[in-house]
Amino acid sequence: MSSMAPNSTIAAAPLIEAHGITKHYDGFSLDGVDLTVEEGEIVGFVGQNGAGKSTTIKALLGLIELDGGTARVLGTDVHALAHTSAGASAKEHIGVVFDTVSVPGHLRISEIGRMHARAFTGWSQHTFDKLVREFGLEPTKPVKDLSRGMGMKLSLACALSHGARLLILDEATAGLDPMARDEVLDRLREFVAAPGHAVLMSSHITSDLEKIADRVVCIENGRIVFNLIKDEITDEMGVARCRVADFEAVAASGIIPERAIRYRKHDYGIDLLVPDRFAFAERFPTIPVDHMTIDDYLTLTLKGGVR
Numbered sequence: 001m002s003s004m005a006p007n008s009t010i011a012a013a014p015l016i017e018a019h020g021i022t023k024h025y026d027g028f029s030l031d032g033v034d035l036t037v038e039e040g041e042i043v044g045f046v047g048q049n050g051a052g053k054s055t056t057i058k059a060l061l062g063l064i065e066l067d068g069g070t071a072r073v074l075g076t077d078v079h080a081l082a083h084t085s086a087g088a089s090a091k092e093h094i095g096v097v098f099d100t101v102s103v104p105g106h107l108r109i110s111e112i113g114r115m116h117a118r119a120f121t122g123w124s125q126h127t128f129d130k131l132v133r134e135f136g137l138e139p140t141k142p143v144k145d146l147s148r149g150m151g152m153k154l155s156l157a158c159a160l161s162h163g164a165r166l167l168i169l170d171e172a173t174a175g176l177d178p179m180a181r182d183e184v185l186d187r188l189r190e191f192v193a194a195p196g197h198a199v200l201m202s203s204h205i206t207s208d209l210e211k212i213a214d215r216v217v218c219i220e221n222g223r224i225v226f227n228l229i230k231d232e233i234t235d236e237m238g239v240a241r242c243r244v245a246d247f248e249a250v251a252a253s254g255i256i257p258e259r260a261i262r263y264r265k266h267d268y269g270i271d272l273l274v275p276d277r278f279a280f281a282e283r284f285p286t287i288p289v290d291h292m293t294i295d296d297y298l299t300l301t302l303k304g305g306v307r
């Protein structure tokens with residue numbers, strides 16, 4: 001008989017689980033990257049150009065060999081993902097969207113289904129046709145004649161039509177207009193609401209992540225610099241707009257631990273990262289404190305001064 005209580009729940013294994021992964025290139029290294037994506041989560045992956053987002057994503061998909069560390073995606077080691085038949089069947093459940101379309105340009109949208117039906121046992125032509133209609137794509141158009149945004153929509157329609165449980169998107173919303181981005185974000189919300197699903201998306205469009213991400217992971221120079229629940233950034237933190245005297249008073253008060261002080265100087269004052277904007281406003285009611293955006297947090301964390 002099991003010793004577990006009847007109503008106890010067993011946590012599902014993460015869909016992505018990477019520990020200490022390393023990859024060395026001339027002049028750049030992924031340096032001990034840890035990244036986990038749990039069922040039901042949308043994780044935003046951010047960082048400056050060249051920070052290592054695409055390299056991490058390629059490593060997770062088994063597209064490049066790791067030099068160190070371990071990574072499992074949908075329970076399959078990433079090396080096996082690329083090199084075994086078990087890996088190939090795991091890959092069927094991973095929907096991937098890069099910032100370029102990977103379908104031959106001469107094919108018409110209406111012809112793509114046949115190609116994907118051969119590659120994916122779970123291919124649903126019905127789902128694909130429906131998404132093509134809903135995304136406003138013209139089925140008779142050759143892929144090479146699509147605009148960048150339309151190409152992105154097509155890639156997303158493909159990724160959502162083969163029974164994937166995990167979506168990995170690398171800058172997938174970059175070419176889309178704001179309305180199209182909102183449409184895509186709605187699809188991602190629908191996708192992740194289904195049991196056993198999750199999304200990892202790299203993006204420079206942090207306003208999209210503010211709308212949709214549960215967690216935000218930032219990489220800088222090949223190292224993870226923060227991994228935070230999104231609401232902690234946008235709901236709890238703040239940016240205090242200080243004059244120099246205010247800044248000195250806040251620093252002296254100890255309300256922000258010395259090692260956590262991050263600030264940016266401007267001609268007109270100093271922006272200060274505030275971990276708890278409500279506690280701050282009570283203590284310093286005369287200093288204006290604004291909501292923190294992900295962009296503010298990135299700037300203050302990556303470029304801000306420390307004391």
Ligand SMILES: Nc1ncnc2c1ncn2[C@@H]1O[C@H](COP(=O)(O)OP(=O)(O)OP(=O)(O)O)[C@@H](O)[C@H]1O
Nearest residue numbers: 025026027028047048049050051052053054055056
């Ligand atoms: N095949 C390769 N050979 C050598 N260097 C590489 C290779 N692929 C990537 N790099 C280097 O690795 C670093 C990280 O690149 P990566 O594409 O992962 O960055 P990124 O965070 O995705 O950037 P962006 O936001 O600009 O897309 C860069 O310095 C890049 O030049």
